[in-house]
Amino acid sequence: MNLILEDILAARIRIKHLVHKTPLLRSRQLNRLLGCDLYFKAESLQKVGAFKARGVCHFLSREETGNPVVTTYSSGNHGQALAWAASQFERKAVVFMPEDASQAKVAAVRGYGGEVRFAGLSGDDRQAACEAFAAETGALVVPPFDHPHIIAGQGTVLLEIVEELPTFDALLVPTGGGGLLAGNALALKALRRNAQIFACEPELAADARASLASGELQRIEYAKTIADGARNLCLGNLNWDIIRRHVDGGLAAPEFLIVEAMRELATFTKQYVEPSGALGLACLMGHRDQFKNKTVVIILSGGNIALEDYARLITSHGAKHGSASR
Structure with a gap:
């Protein structure tokens, strides 16, 4: 099945009564500190605390x-x-x-x-x-990412973004198996937006970045990262076919920056985000010159982390590293 924009538009109609339309959040302080105009698509506030509700609802509505x-x-x-x-x-x-x-x-x-x-x-x-x-x-x-119904459901995130913000320069997408990235890349390019789109991963599990750099699907041996939603060893085949054609590049962040991004999101946007959900901001913080003076949308893909684990990460990494955005 070759996915097209109409599949994503149809998916939105099928799931609109089941999932939330999540907000685009802003922070003047983060804009000033990082030198760009940021918008955060808060899928951490989605049903079950993650974007995954979109793809699953669409799949079950079709099968x-x-x-x-x-x-x-x-x-x-x-x-x-x-x-x-x-x-x-x-x-x-x-x-x-x-x-x-x-x-x-x-x-x-x-x-x-x-x-x-x-x-x-x-x-x-x-x-x-x-x-x-x-x-x-x-x-x-019900596959977690490599299926047309799942990809189409995840692509509905982009439809909501462009309704509120028709023009922007870049979209940063946390990436594991690639369903969220593929769906949003397909929708973004089909709508003929000039924005670039980037895969955002941990440095310890950067298979998408390697695949995009080489032009060939790459598989890593292991993925030992705090970002458990990005521990996939390889992108899905269907996702890769879309990603290789529509995604502009891959970015990766070290573990300490992932935690720092979690802290900054809590401080400035009041969002409680899991490590995988903070990958977009972490990658921007590590590549800030690339996005200086740009309008950037960052998807906060999820907020599911135990309070004690959140506190442990914030305090342990905070003792070793200062604030990366300052």
Whole structure:
């Protein structure tokens, strides 16, 4: 299936009664400190605290099956979204998560009515377990990123952005498997906006940056980063086909800048954002000369992190590093 803008427009109609239209936030202080005009698309305020609700709702609205069970593999946010959305569609969700998954995200999946099963530490481990379960039971697999319905749902973020801000210079997108990046890149270029779009990753898991630099899909050996939503070893194949044609480049940030971005977002926008959700600002902080005097939209992709983990990251990194924006 070749995705086009009309697929994303149709997705918005299908999910508009299920998800929030999230706000574009601003901060004069951050604009002054970083020397650019910033807008933050707060998907951290979306249903289940992440953009993932969009793609999952669109997928379930399109896929019919006689089996009431749906299943997926996820480090957290996609699993939460599926558990919540399954309840909206009167279905049951079984979510395969890594053995070291955030306990807050495990509890959230269960809180939304999902069943959690643990499978290894890697994405490959949980994907294999999920697919084996689906083959045995007939459950419908809802992929976390590499599917046309998921990508189209995530692309609805861009439609909301351009309604409020028709022109801007750059869009910075946190990137794991690439569904959010692919959907927004496709919509941005189809609408013939002149803005550039960048993949934003941790330096410890920068496979998209490597892929864009080489022109070939790259796979990394491991991804040990605090940004658990970006620990994918490789972009999805369908996502890569869109990304290689429409994304202007890849940026990456070190761990300390990710935490500093979380702190700055809390201080100046009052947003409580998880490490993956702060990747866009972290990358801008590390490449500020590239965006000087530009109008930049940053997607805050999620806000799901336990309070104690948030406090630990902020205090431990804060003791070693000063404020990067000052």
